[in-house]
Amino acid sequence: MKFGVVVFPGTWSDRDCGHVVLDVLGADLVYLWHKDRDLHGADCVILPGGFSYGDYLRAGAIARFSPVMESVAAFAARGGLVWGICNGFQVLCEAGLLPGALVRNDCLEFRCEWTHLRCERDATPFTGRLTRGQVVRVPISHGEGNYVADPATLDALEERGQVVFRYCDAAGETTPAANPNGSQRGIAGIVDERGNVMGMMPHPERCAEFELGGTDGLLLFRSVLEAAAGATL
Amino acid sequence: MSPIAVDERKLREVALTAAEYLEIVEQLGREPNEVELGMLGVLWSEHCSYKTSRPLLRQLPTEGPAVLQGPGENAGALDIGEGWAVVFKVESHNHPSAIEPYQGAATGVGGILRDVIAMGARPIALLDSLRFGPLPRSQRHFEGVVAGVGGYGNCMGIPTVGGEVYFEDCYAGNPLVNAMCVGLVRAGELRRARAGGAGNVLLLVGAQTGRDGIHGASFASLELDGAAEERRPAVQVGNPFLEKCLLEACMELTTRPGVVAIQDLGAAGLTSAVAEAAARSGAGARLDVAAVPRRERGMTPYQVMLSESQERMLIVVEPGREAELAEVFARWDLEASAIGEVTGDGQLVVTDGPAEVARLPVELLTDGAPVRLLDARPAPEPPAVALDRLGPEPADLGGVLVRLLGSPNLGSRRPVFRRYDHMVGDATVGPPGGDAAVLRVPGSRLGLALTIDGNGRYCRLDPCTGAQIAVAEAARNLVAVGARPLGVTDCLNFGNPERPEVYWQLQQAVSGIATACRALGLPVVSGNVSLYNESELGGAIDPTPVIGMVGLLPDYGGRLSAAFSHDGDFILLLGKTCDELGGSEYLKVMHGEVAGPVPALDLAAERAAHELVLAAAGAGLLRSAHDVAEGGLAVAVAECCLLGERGAHCGSLPAGDGRLDAAFFGESQARFVLSAAPRSMPALQQLARDHHVELALLGLTGGDRVTFDRQLDVSLAALRAAWEEALL
Numbered sequence: 001m002k003f004g005v006v007v008f009p010g011t012w013s014d015r016d017c018g019h020v021v022l023d024v025l026g027a028d029l030v031y032l033w034h035k036d037r038d039l040h041g042a043d044c045v046i047l048p049g050g051f052s053y054g055d056y057l058r059a060g061a062i063a064r065f066s067p068v069m070e071s072v073a074a075f076a077a078r079g080g081l082v083w084g085i086c087n088g089f090q091v092l093c094e095a096g097l098l099p100g101a102l103v104r105n106d107c108l109e110f111r112c113e114w115t116h117l118r119c120e121r122d123a124t125p126f127t128g129r130l131t132r133g134q135v136v137r138v139p140i141s142h143g144e145g146n147y148v149a150d151p152a153t154l155d156a157l158e159e160r161g162q163v164v165f166r167y168c169d170a171a172g173e174t175t176p177a178a179n180p181n182g183s184q185r186g187i188a189g190i191v192d193e194r195g196n197v198m199g200m201m202p203h204p205e206r207c208a209e210f211e212l213g214g215t216d217g218l219l220l221f222r223s224v225l226e227a228a229a230g231a232t233l
Numbered sequence: 234m235s236p237i238a239v240d241e242r243k244l245r246e247v248a249l250t251a252a253e254y255l256e257i258v259e260q261l262g263r264e265p266n267e268v269e270l271g272m273l274g275v276l277w278s279e280h281c282s283y284k285t286s287r288p289l290l291r292q293l294p295t296e297g298p299a300v301l302q303g304p305g306e307n308a309g310a311l312d313i314g315e316g317w318a319v320v321f322k323v324e325s326h327n328h329p330s331a332i333e334p335y336q337g338a339a340t341g342v343g344g345i346l347r348d349v350i351a352m353g354a355r356p357i358a359l360l361d362s363l364r365f366g367p368l369p370r371s372q373r374h375f376e377g378v379v380a381g382v383g384g385y386g387n388c389m390g391i392p393t394v395g396g397e398v399y400f401e402d403c404y405a406g407n408p409l410v411n412a413m414c415v416g417l418v419r420a421g422e423l424r425r426a427r428a429g430g431a432g433n434v435l436l437l438v439g440a441q442t443g444r445d446g447i448h449g450a451s452f453a454s455l456e457l458d459g460a461a462e463e464r465r466p467a468v469q470v471g472n473p474f475l476e477k478c479l480l481e482a483c484m485e486l487t488t489r490p491g492v493v494a495i496q497d498l499g500a501a502g503l504t505s506a507v508a509e510a511a512a513r514s515g516a517g518a519r520l521d522v523a524a525v526p527r528r529e530r531g532m533t534p535y536q537v538m539l540s541e542s543q544e545r546m547l548i549v550v551e552p553g554r555e556a557e558l559a560e561v562f563a564r565w566d567l568e569a570s571a572i573g574e575v576t577g578d579g580q581l582v583v584t585d586g587p588a589e590v591a592r593l594p595v596e597l598l599t600d601g602a603p604v605r606l607l608d609a610r611p612a613p614e615p616p617a618v619a620l621d622r623l624g625p626e627p628a629d630l631g632g633v634l635v636r637l638l639g640s641p642n643l644g645s646r647r648p649v650f651r652r653y654d655h656m657v658g659d660a661t662v663g664p665p666g667g668d669a670a671v672l673r674v675p676g677s678r679l680g681l682a683l684t685i686d687g688n689g690r691y692c693r694l695d696p697c698t699g700a701q702i703a704v705a706e707a708a709r710n711l712v713a714v715g716a717r718p719l720g721v722t723d724c725l726n727f728g729n730p731e732r733p734e735v736y737w738q739l740q741q742a743v744s745g746i747a748t749a750c751r752a753l754g755l756p757v758v759s760g761n762v763s764l765y766n767e768s769e770l771g772g773a774i775d776p777t778p779v780i781g782m783v784g785l786l787p788d789y790g791g792r793l794s795a796a797f798s799h800d801g802d803f804i805l806l807l808g809k810t811c812d813e814l815g816g817s818e819y820l821k822v823m824h825g826e827v828a829g830p831v832p833a834l835d836l837a838a839e840r841a842a843h844e845l846v847l848a849a850a851g852a853g854l855l856r857s858a859h860d861v862a863e864g865g866l867a868v869a870v871a872e873c874c875l876l877g878e879r880g881a882h883c884g885s886l887p888a889g890d891g892r893l894d895a896a897f898f899g900e901s902q903a904r905f906v907l908s909a910a911p912r913s914m915p916a917l918q919q920l921a922r923d924h925h926v927e928l929a930l931l932g933l934t935g936g937d938r939v940t941f942d943r944q945l946d947v948s949l950a951a952l953r954a955a956w957e958e959a960l961l
Contacts, residue, residue: 009565010474012390016659049657051388054474110383112654141654143387203656211662211673211789 001228002028004042006072006088008063009034013049013085016205024208025221034066043228044081045072047088049141049203059102059144060090069095081125081224082197086142089189089199098192098199099157100149102142106182110143114213115180115202117188118168121161124191125227126198129219135172136216138202140180145201147183147190157190165189165200247274247448253603260597268535268583268591272598275448275501275539276508279764282602285730286762289740292747297756299719301423305513307351307497308414309758310423311720313785315677318420320354323362323413323685323724323781325763329468330410334377338410339385339471340543345414346391347497347546350480353424353487354416357658358672359386360685361396361412362724362779366405366771368641368960374408375400381471382412383652388473389480393653394661394670395683400641401690403775406768411724411761413685413781417674422487426496428510428518428549431577433493435507435520436548436555438562438569439479443528445469446502446541456729456767475544478565483546485561491554498545504538504598506547507573508581512599520573523586534590538583549575609740610733615694616828618815623824626893631947633823634867634939635955637898638875640822643864644959645875662789666876667796668713668860673789680789682716684782688863689775691816694829696738700745700778702831705839705902707782708753709860712843713905715793715850716784721750723760723780728773730764738776739764746778752836753843755782793850795859797877797908800935802856804873804881805917806866808842808904809927812891818863819898832900838926839903845924846905854913854920861904867897869906870931871939871952880949883932885942897945908934 003021007014014031021029030040039045052063063069069091076082076097084092092098105111117138119130130136149157157163165188169178174186181201189200204217239251247270249257257273258264265273279285295303301318302310308322326341342359349356361382365371375398386393391414418424428435446469486492496510503525511518522537532540548569550558555571562569576582581598583591594601627633637643650665662680663671669684686707692699708718723746728735750757766774786792797804814820816831849855857877861869866886874881886896909917921928932941940946 009478010388012477012657016657019659050390051474051477054388054472056474109380110387110652110654112387112656113651139656141387141656206656206659209659212656212659213664 001225002030002042004030004032004039004045006032006045006047006068007034008050008052008066010052010054011048011050013203013205017046017048020205020208020221024218025225027225032068034068037067037071039071039075044083044224045075047084047091049086049088052087052091060087060094063091064095073097076197079194079196081228083126083224084199085205086201086203089201090144092197092199097197098190099153100147102144103146103148104144105146111180112139112141113180114139116168116170116178117165117202118172118174120163120166124164124195124198126220126223127164128223128226133172135168135170136219137207137214138204138217139206140202142201145181145183147187149184154184160193162190162193163187164191164198247271248278249274253277256603260601266591268538269593271535271539272504272591272593275504276598277602281501281505283762284602285605285607285764286725286739288604289743292743293757294747294750295756295758300756300758301420303756303758304760307348307426309722310352311758311783312420313679315679316420317674318418318423319681319783320349320352320416320418321413321722321781321783322348322759323411323722323779324761325724325726326410326412327407327726327763327766330378331407333468334374335381335384336468336470338378338381340469341410341412342382342385343471343473343476343543344499345412346389346476347499349414349416350483351426351495351497352416352418353422353495354418355484356391356414356416357660358415358670358683359391359393359412360683360781361393362685362687363396363398364404364409364689364777365400366402367400371400371405371408378408378410379649379652385471385473387654389477390657392655392657392661394655394672395665396685398646398649401775403771406770407766407774409726409777411779413722415683415783424495425513426494426510427513428516428575429493429514431516431575432552433575434550434552434555434571435518435573436550436569437525437572438546438548438567440472440475440542440544441526441528442537442540443542444532444536444540447536447539456765469541469543472544478567479544479546482561482565482567486548486558489558489561491551491558492548493551494549496547498547500541502539502541508595508598510547510549511575511581511595517576517578517580517595518573519576519582521584521586524570524572526568526570534583534585607730607736608733609737611737612734617830618820618828620892630897630945634871634945634947635951637818637822637864637868638871638952639955639959640818641959642818643868645956648960663714663792667794668710669716671714671786671789671792678788678790680716680786680792682711682714682784682786684710685779686710687777687779689777690827691831692742692777693775694816695831696741696776697745698831698834700742701749701834702902703778703780704746704749704753705834705836706860706862707780708843711782711784712846713793713795713858713860715791716786717847718753718755718782718784721755721757721780721782723757723778725762726766726774726777726779727764728767735773742776742778749836753840791850793855793858795873795876796857797873797879797881797934798856800879802908802910802934803914804870804883804931804934805907805909806904806929806931807845807907807926809901810866810896810899810904811901812895813899813901814895817865817898817900819865819894832902834902841924841926842903842905845920845926849917849920852916854917855907855909857908859906861906863900865898865900867945873906873908874939874949875953875956879934880936880938881932881934882936883941885944
């Protein structure tokens with residue numbers, strides 16, 4: 001199983017994702033340079049967090065035009081696993097691989113803190129190790145993580161079960177106080193219609209080790225590992 | 234020689250005195266031209282030359298077995314074992330932040346990051362020490378600076394893991410923004426910014442050069458006055474994305490042959506970078522301003538040499554290597570231009586195409602500024618606490634505790650640090666909110682503990698003891714997480730030293746830092762001096778030496794937190810409580826008084842307390858440890874409860890012959906609040922006897938209230954509400 005971690009100029013979670021893949025998970029890793037169209041045989045492509053191109057225009061707006069994104073889109077269309085985390089989620093929305101957009105947090109401030117997420121769908125390659133309704137603890141770190149879409153899109157997402165994570169409190173209740181950025185319907189992560197492309201604002205690569213305050217993020221990485229193994233069997 | 238006409242207006246523009254001008258003329262044997270005068274002006278500014286503080290700074294201990302690099306380079310470095318070196322430095326960006334808080338703070342962070350990068354190290358953490366006027370009046374400064382620190386660090390992907398912020402009237406017109414950066418490098422790959430031998434090529438990499446920031450270093454050496462707003466163009470604008478690309482390119486350069494040195498362009502821009510890199514090798518340099526990529530048309534050689542445009546690095550490479558290194562810069566879409574070469578004649582020669590526009594001895598630029606010996610006069614004796622005027626001790630100590638925890642200087646810092654990415658890098662095993670941050674070293678069990686500390690109020694009342702306390706408290710913070718303090722970086726923020734009281738404060742504070750560092754065995758490996766922190770609004774700031782400190786844990790798994798972690802643990806007070814209220818937050822908040830004397834500091838007792846905590850932590854006897862600082866014992870115990878989400882039930886505190894409020898809220902030094910499992914008590918008590926340190930049992934953890942028998946009783950919920958709301 002090989003993870004490909006995309007590096008745009010301004011990406012910084014690449015090293016953290018790489019650390020989890022190599023040192024915690026013990027899987028194979030290849031970094032994918034943004035100017036390179038070759039995905040080097042990756043089974044799952046991670047678009048990691050950061051400020052690609054500085055995000056001066058709009059988060060993810062320029063990264064979507066990178067050469068590597070053409071290959072990522074084609075890979076996704078073939079059913080390949082594509083996982084956008086934080087800035088990666090923003091890039092996937094800008095690229096049209098996921099619906100909706102991520103706008104400035106409603107508190108108008110950057111937020112770096114632990115959040116609770118309720119798993120809304122366990123039948124995805126990214127959440128196979130979770131159960132529906134399970135609450136996991138994963139940190140966020142963003143200034144523009146407020147998920148918005150028009151009502152029809154939101155309804156369609158709900159109907160098709162594309163909402164994977166919602167912000168909640170420790171008990172699993174989706175209260176306004178538990179929503180750190182004003183995301184509509186508390187949405188923290190979604191998948192595309194086929195379920196092989198996921199975007200999420202929280203950072204699972206920051207909670208894959210006990211020393212860092214939690215290991216719930218590892219459940220997602222292990223899910224992908226198992227899904228990829230199943231797919232190749 | 235005919236008498237020299239000194240153009241006062243021109244000198245003011247470059248912030249040189251008439252005497253300094255005459256010195257230049259004598260050394261050169263001629264009058265400098267305009268470009269030369271500008272170059273000398275910035276390098277002879279206090280900011281670059283330390284002409285006022287240099288004689289004082291010699292007192293600081295700078296050596297020790299772990300020191301790999303002391304002051305004089307872009308940053309200091311210490312050996313932490315397993316082949317790793319930690320590189321760190323603190324720097325101020327006060328004046329720019331006063332005028333343009335966001336960009337001032339952001340570029341302060343950008344500058345200190347480049348200092349660490351220039352040493353070949355990858356930055357792993359940032360810390361900030363901030364001072365503002367009271368809220369809400371200083372909200373604009375507070376908001377802008379916090380957003381700016383976060384804006385730069387977050388975008389770069391360097392975690393901001395610690396810091397401190399205080400609000401005091403004297404900073405209303407002149408806030409303090411000190412940023413500290415910590416990096417890691419393999420000890421063998423540590424770089425020095427020495428230009429090396431003749432023929433080496435000077436590459437300018439990164440941002441194009443614009444007119445921004447001209448005279449920034451000189452501006453930092455003047456008081457803020459009504460015209461400060463007009464200097465807004467002297468504040469640079471940061472581009473953290475470009476700096477991130479520079480960082481990655483510089484990290485790739487460390488593995489390439491042919492790279493001689495990396496030098497950051499900071500204050501005084503190209504002038505300083507080239508002169509300093511040349512000076513460290515005793516070399517000269519020739520550079521052509523026509524080869525410097527410009528952001529705007531029509532810039533003069535003077536402007537190019539003095540520009541402080543951000544995100545630029547000078548890379549010195551062996552001749553003939555330019556082409557192979559160009560691929561690294563191309564990969565990161567960075568512009569790299571050969572702008573000159575190292576020479577052997579000790580002269581810095583600037584040309585504009587074929588025309589020579591400046592020729593100055595490097596030594597005159599970097600070491601020529603005459604030391605200024607200023608008059609010192611002790612500041613007037615501060616008022617002493619008139620205990621009889623304070624009236625009786627308050628009946629409701631619980632109410633006092635709620636009020637203290639709800640005050641801006643003692644409330645929770647979460648509203649600040651949640652705006653900083655403090656987790657990126659997957660290394661922050663001890664997050665902000667405790668005594669010190671702890672970061673793990675990659676591929677190792679080593680843990681680095683980081684803190685930054687200062688107390689301007691103590692230093693106003695007694696600059697020598699106040700500075701000693703800053704060192705002692707920073708060390709105490711590191712010890713409280715189980716780390717042994719290793720070394721210091723200092724940032725000396727003071728008013729105008731030409732005023733004898735201010736110069737005296739500077740003298741006193743530096744000698745205090747030196748004394749405390751020697752007593753605690755700590756070398757000072759880097760630092761920064763920021764003088765002229767005065768404004769029409771608030772006069773001179775309180776003397777504010779800020780101490781950044783790095784400590785080491787052999788195994789980060791053994792780190793301690795301040796949080797009470799189990800119900801039924803014993804709560805202990807380590808160290809002696811004296812009948813002291815001087816300089817306390819309690820006096821300020823409850824009585825509106827700032828009065829001395831500051832708490833006494835016994836450095837031997839301080840060191841003994843540290844050794845005891847480290848021994849107990851190493852033996853696994855402690856469940857938590859917390860430094861007792863501003864707000865005193867009651868605030869410290871409450872913080873342990875709030876962080877651990879459990880209460881404390883304590884016996885009554887003995888007031889002895891003194892006041893009860895001093896027992897609860899006095900700020901006696903060399904104290905810790907510890908918690909331990911009951912079974913650890915015999916061993917702990919034995920250790921305390923061995924170290925000759927007082928260890929008193931206060932009570933037990935548990936419940937949802939903080940109580941001291943018949944003296945104080947308050948719910949944790951009430952404390953939490955006040956504490957969490959303090960900065961919102």
